[in-house]
Amino acid sequence: MNPAFVLLILLPAAALGMNCTGQPDGNYEIGCRSYSICTGGKTTIITCDMEMAYNQDTGKCDDVTNIPPPCGIKKDCSNAKDGRYADVDNNCKSYYTCVGGEFAGHNFCPSSLVFNEKLQSCDWPKQTPPPCGTSTGTSP
Known part of the structure; x- marks a missing residue:
């Protein structure tokens, strides 16, 4: 590596x-x-x-x-672009990283936050689009 x-x-x-x-x-x-x-x-x-x-x-x-999920589960990154991906199996409270088609591990979001793939960071659910959050992308 x-x-x-x-x-x-x-x-x-x-x-x-x-x-x-x-x-x-x-x-x-x-x-x-x-x-x-x-x-x-x-x-x-x-x-x-x-x-x-x-x-x-x-x-x-x-x-x-x-080790139990999510840490004990390797995600398939063979067809994924380099980046971070929401772990929907863990209700988006964690994310995993893919680099060069290889799984590079999980990380956790702080309490009350979910992973926002668009921003590539943890964010509030109301600011994050589905399936991890409730944002519709429109302003109130």
Whole structure:
């Protein structure tokens, strides 16, 4: 896999890393392929190897076959253009990335948001067109 591509996949995880100041020690999920460990107010970001994802039950990276959806499911990107796609199987509360016809993993939207494919980011349901949201694209 292209090292620049791997860097681009890992940067969002680092950017979304948790601020552990004042948080109890423990693991905090960032996305399917990464998590933060908070220890004494300091953050360490762990990124899982390919074919692995964060397992909430064990608090560690695990084989994707041991992990429930959406993280345990690889999407077929063989005919998809490079980009991010709403995971409608998860009510659009997560999205997955395809690059070069390869599945690059799932990420979660913050609470109350859904993935807006047009914007390529998480957004409010009323701002997002169906099937993920309720926007009709017309102004009130």
